[in-house]
Amino acid sequence: MLKVLIITYYWPPAGGPGVQRWLKFVKYFREFDIEPVVYVPENPTYPLVDDSLLSEIPEGITILKHSIFEPYRFAQIFSKKEAKTISKGIIANKEKQSFIQRLLLFIRGNFFIPDARKFWVKPSVKYLTDYIREHDIKSVVTTGPPHSVHLIGKELKQILGVKWLADFRDPWTTIGYHNKLKLTKRSIYKHKKLERDVLERANHIVVTSFTTQKEFNEITTTPVSVITNGYDIEKVEKTILDSHFTISHIGSLLSGRNPIHLWNALSELVKENETFAQSFRLQLVGAVSDDVLSSIKESGLSDFLILKGYVPHAEAVKIQRSSQVLLLIEIDSEETKSIIPGKLFEYMVSKRPILAIGPKDADVSRLISETSSGSFFEYHEYEEIKTQIQEYFYQFQKETLISGVDGIEKYSRRELTREFAEILRQLVK
Secondary structure, X not given: OEEEEEEOOOOOOEOOHHHHHHHXXXXXXXXXXXXXXXXXXXXXXXXXXXHHHHHHOOOOOEEEEEOOOOOHHHHOOOOHHHHHHHHOOOOOOHHHOOHHHHHHHHHHHHHOOOOOOHHHHHHHHHHHHHHHHHHOOOEEEEEEOOOHHHHHHHHHHHHHOOEEEEEEOOOOOOOHHHHHOOOOHHHHHHHHHHHHHHHHHOOEEEEOOHHHHXXXXXXXXXXXXXXXXXXXXOOOOOOOOOOOEXXXXXXXXXXXXXXXXXXXXXXXXXXXXXXXXHHEEEEEEOOEOHHHHXXXXXXXXXXXEEEEEOOOHHHHHHHHHHOOEEEEEOOOOHHHOOOOOOHHHHHHHHOOOEEEEEOOOOHHHHHHHHHOOEEEEEOOOHHHHHHHHHHHHHHHHHOOOOOOOOOOHHXXXXXXXXXXXXXXXXXXX
């Protein structure tokens, strides 16, 4: 067994997509002769909590914990609601931001670089230096965001000479919300300098998308590999398809994820087709921004809207498998082309057709086309979106609506863990 130290902020009982990737790698590592040791904060402030994920932690895994100081707690003095909203990644459009939200964003972006978990770096390095020496650990993995976690790996490599792999679940300076943090020129420079430093000093970089791989290859000579997120074989009760024509979105719908043309297309279909109106339901599972809700209501879809809020992962899987169509929406910007959400692969394995909307040349489009798992459209393609929904509804009426899904086996969590284990073994050779 090769012993590997994994440093991550998100770990059960944290909920949301950030915890899934490394929970699943840890689940399968032992099958490939990797013994994971996981290091997490002792007293984190998670915006989402899902206690059901605790049962997925493999028995006997060593989990190290060390306390963390998080200034988010003090942000609640200004406004508990605003602080919690920002911590979930929900940032209102500039013109709709309150003074408190603008203030919190400025403080977050310019006083806590690279992020508000930066105060975990020094105590973690001190604690882990002794542990690594005592247990003869040769390799370390850091996973971000938060990208301050990578600074722990950088310091440990410098002090101990361990092999260090940096895993980027999301980009750093090119991620969509980065330019909403009201960064000064000096802060932008600091972020880019830290990013370059991490990319140059790591022994290997892993990213989750092809676009991010291309971006990183242009600024570093360190090897960069793509290991996407994936799907697991979920043991859930047999689900029955909704009797209604339910279009469901699982996960947060931020302000930027607001496809007006989709809402308008659905509104027209409701008005034009009485049978469609009687059957159609729009189901949103997870946090939804006020901007998105306002757009949906302005389109006259309030009577068809089902808001579920955040649900445990197992329930989310059931909803995916019982829905008629699964909705995947990404922000329409150059910065989000690289985002391949983990739920895409869970959508695929549910075998329900995917209706995806996002920026031109998005990596998501490539994967949906490659696996024949649905349809991808750009935001402006109103007629095409409407036509596709009509086709899905026609198939629903004939009881033939299903996703073909071809060649997704390589995206199983077990197969992806095999790839990761091979990279880790090559590092220590």
